[in-house]
Amino acid sequence: MTQFSSRGTRHRAPGTAAAGPRTRIAGVDAARGLALLGMVAVHIMPLRILDADGSPAATWAATLFSGRASALFVVLAGVGLALFSGGSGNIGAPKLAGVRRSVAVRALLVFVLGLGLGMLETNVAVILVHYAVLFLCAIPFLGMRARTLGFWAAGWLLLSPLALYLARPWAMELLDPHRLGASPLPEDLFTPAVFLADLLLTGYYPLLLWFGFILAGLCVGRLALARPPVALAIGVAGAALAVGAKALSAWLLAQPGAFASLTEAANLGSKDLSVALVTGQRLRDAADSVWFLAISAPHSGAPLDALHVVGCALAALGAAQLLCMALSALLGSVGEMLLWPLTGAGAATLTLYAAHLLALDLFSDFSAPLPRTGLYIIYAVGCLLAGLVFKFLGRRGPLEALVHAVSRTLGRSS
Secondary structure: OOHHHHEOOOOOOOOEEEEOEEEEEHHHHHHHHHHHHHHHHHHHOOOEEEOOOOOEEEOHHHHHHOOHHHHHHHHHHHHHHHHHOOOOOOOOHHHHHHHHHHHHHHHHHHHHHHHHHHOOOOOOOOOHHHHHHHHHHHHHHOOOOHHHHHHHHHHHHHHHHHHHHHHHHHHHHHHOHHHHOOOOOHHHHHOHHHHHHHHHHHOOOOHHHHHHHHHHHHHHHOOOOOOHHHHHHHHHHHHHHHHHHHHHHHHHHOOOOHHHHHHHHHOOOHHHHHHHHHHOOOOHHHHHOHHHHHOOOOOOOOHHHHHHHHHHHHHHHHHHHHHHHHHHHHHOHHHHHHOHHHHHHHOOHHHHHHHHHHHHHHOHHHHOOOOHHHHHHHHHHHHHHHHHHHHHHOOOOHHHHHHHHHHHHHHOOO
């Protein structure tokens, strides 16, 4: 989410935008802007509503963004860490040591900010504390190349959901960590065992699983993203993975007894369960059925959910980079300017993420009676306008500038 995450090589190529001595990969910024809009959507819009007949139904925000937007953020964080540590090139050991110090400082700053934002009255599962811990966990992997990272990512994404499925009930029974809620708070640091169990296993973003998303992003960030064939391959592979995971889940749940077992375990009707598989809500007890491993519901932590959201993230990144390169090749600087609102917002996601949470808290009395769709449009337009202003001025977002300055200063120290 921090601004360092889109800087690539020094050579200008279609789909990159000038930014000081190095260039920004526009597709990464555009994809991050899309992730920001998706996160804002699930924070403002209800995920589940009752239709005209009184039956439950999933909203468009749940269908499009639930689970996918936050996973896209984390995958792009991995891409950013890869670009920050050399991209597809090599950096020497002394420079890598400085990069690692800088990442550690950034992680600490984001951690503190996340604890502060968790104190707001927003009813939002703030992701920044988890983000920060993921940054720290990624530091030992910053010197690895794409092939090695690919093996790590594949193994982690395949094995961690099973480990999570086995460990989560044990952690909840032993430590009762789910009492912490969705957003970590400063006082949770005084119960470190429960705090770590919630971060790793039982929270909204279980790091045991989500670290695989960082690894996938690190692997992709080691590739030559500015080359059209590479962007196309990433997009196609991601789309195939996303569609394949959903199709396999649908086939497994169509097997005799699968859906009935899940409805019984979750204590839901068939219609409610169908909606829950889209929203990811009300599924905690469904883990009592072994068929839980066949679902692909967002934030379920099931194997096919992990593969699906990573596939969606790669597809979004590949498509965004291809779009940026196409507009740049066809229209030159005009094509780049057309995407300034989105890429500008994507380059200032830390600022805009924090700002929208503050606004949700400060203006809650004013916004409560407004239609949710209208309120989302206000926030989305606000993010895009802010992105346009930052891009036009050539400035970082305020929080990005602060994190950059502090981490650069402390990262240079020995």
